[in-house]
Amino acid sequence: MITLDQLPLRADLVGQEPYGAPQLDVPVVLNVNENPYPPSPLIRHEMAAAVVAAAGTLNRYPDREATALRQDLAAYLGHGLTAERIWAANGSNEIMAHLLTAFGGPGRRVLAFTPTYSMYPEYARNTCTEYVAVPRHPDFTLDAALVLDAIREEEPTVVLIATPNNPTGTVVPLEVIDEICSGTEAIVVIDEAYQEFSAKPSALEMLDRHPRLVVSRTMSKAFALAGGRVGYLAAAPAIVDACRIVRLPYHLSAQTQAVARVALAHADELLAQVRQLAAEARGFEAWARGRGYAVIDSEANFTLIGRFADRHRVWQDLLDRGILIRETGPAGFLRVSAGTPTEMATLRAALDDLNPTIEGNTP
Numbered sequence: 482m483i484t485l486d487q488l489p490l491r492a493d494l495v496g497q498e499p500y501g502a503p504q505l506d507v508p509v510v511l512n513v514n515e516n517p518y519p520p521s522p523l524i525r526h527e528m529a530a531a532v533v534a535a536a537g538t539l540n541r542y543p544d545r546e547a548t549a550l551r552q553d554l555a556a557y558l559g560h561g562l563t564a565e566r567i568w569a570a571n572g573s574n575e576i577m578a579h580l581l582t583a584f585g586g587p588g589r590r591v592l593a594f595t596p597t598y599s600m601y602p603e604y605a606r607n608t609c610t611e612y613v614a615v616p617r618h619p620d621f622t623l624d625a626a627l628v629l630d631a632i633r634e635e636e637p638t639v640v641l642i643a644t645p646n647n648p649t650g651t652v653v654p655l656e657v658i659d660e661i662c663s664g665t666e667a668i669v670v671i672d673e674a675y676q677e678f679s680a681k682p683s684a685l686e687m688l689d690r691h692p693r694l695v696v697s698r699t700m701s702k703a704f705a706l707a708g709g710r711v712g713y714l715a716a717a718p719a720i721v722d723a724c725r726i727v728r729l730p731y732h733l734s735a736q737t738q739a740v741a742r743v744a745l746a747h748a749d750e751l752l753a754q755v756r757q758l759a760a761e762a763r764g765f766e767a768w769a770r771g772r773g774y775a776v777i778d779s780e781a782n783f784t785l786i787g788r789f790a791d792r793h794r795v796w797q798d799l800l801d802r803g804i805l806i807r808e809t810g811p812a813g814f815l816r817v818s819a820g821t822p823t824e825m826a827t828l829r830a831a832l833d834d835l836n837p838t839i840e841g842n843t844p
Contacts, residue, residue, distance in 0.1 A: 494606075508804075509803055511824060512816075512818060515818065521750065523747075531739035543738060547569045550711075551564040552564045553745045566716060566717065568714050568716070570711075570712050570724075571710045571711070572711065572712040573701075574604075576712040577600075578607065580695065580724065581639060585609075592613050592639070593612070593642075594614065598646075613635045617651075628640070640668070641672060645779065649810065652681050658694075662690075669693060670697055674699045677702070678702070678762070697714045700712070700744060704751050705744075710737060711733075711737060759819070765784055769784070785816050787814035789839055790837075790840055792815050796808045813840060
């Protein structure tokens with residue numbers, strides 16, 4: 482068989498590894514910020530019926546504009562949005578790929594602020610866009626001065642700001658986003674993948690004031706639909722049209738569209754779980770602080786705790802006990818996704834038993 486190094490691989494891909502957090506069969510999985518609660522039996526039955534109905538036309542291509550799904554997403558988001566201002570794709574990953582294909586590319590830059598989502602550099606690489614990263618403040622927050630200074634220095638065409646930020650869970654206030662958008666002609670993408678877990682307002686309310694603002698969301702977390710692969714954005718119709726230019730034909734399957742619409746029809750039930758998970762995360766943070774861990778204030782369904790003298794050893798010791806969390810983020814920290822009460826109790830007991838060495842209680 483031919484090997485990878487014998488292939489005419491693109492030069493910037495040589496030596497690269499595929500992205501991916503560990504997918505291991507262990508009792509407690511708290512590493513990729515999933516919703517631990519599957520759809521209820523009623524929702525599953527409705528999803529199954531919707532897939533059966535869609536199967537009756539699988540000999541035909543799906544609606545390439547996902548019109549009905551975009552209408553449902555607009556209704557869910559509110560803020561006077563219509564389907565013309567919504568775009569949907571295979572997870573927020575493909576949303577970001579569409580945006581950088583349309584507004585990035587050779588000779589252009591995308592700007593992000595670290596630590597942040599580890600896929601951003603790969604979106605840039607895959608679209609041949611130069612990736613530039615500027616550090617956040619020491620407490621992992623952002624203000625308009627830091628962002629606008631970086632924009633003036635780097636001259637990006639796209640700016641990526643995650644709020645709540647992954648992996649820190651920190652948020653960017655709306656007044657900061659407002660000032661940033663007022664001070665640049667770049668496309669400003671506010672990645673709100675975890676917005677439903679936050680008590681802070683959404684940047685959606687500023688879309689009418691800033692025509693180059695994009696708000697990206699996902700159904701993977703709040704809607705317990707990580708396996709369904711549905712991401713979406715809200716923006717000006719012109720930005721949606723730009724994404725339509727670069728999308729692959731029929732990129733969103735009929736089954737995916739059908740299942741997502743059922744989930745949206747049960748938004749109230751699914752969002753009740755979101756509130757429960759947010760409370761579970763905040764409760765774990767209070768517990769961790771009480772044990773002397775450094776904890777980053779989070780508005781998401783995950784928490785960074787540390788500072789561990791040897792975070793990999795702690796990660797491995799937990800895995801040996803059947804508990805999978807994420808070794809990511811600032812040095813000395815581990816990220817814990819909110820799970821069920823039983824899963825979180827198992828994690829707390831394991832940490833108490835391990836009693837790992839920590840270096841301090843401030844980030």
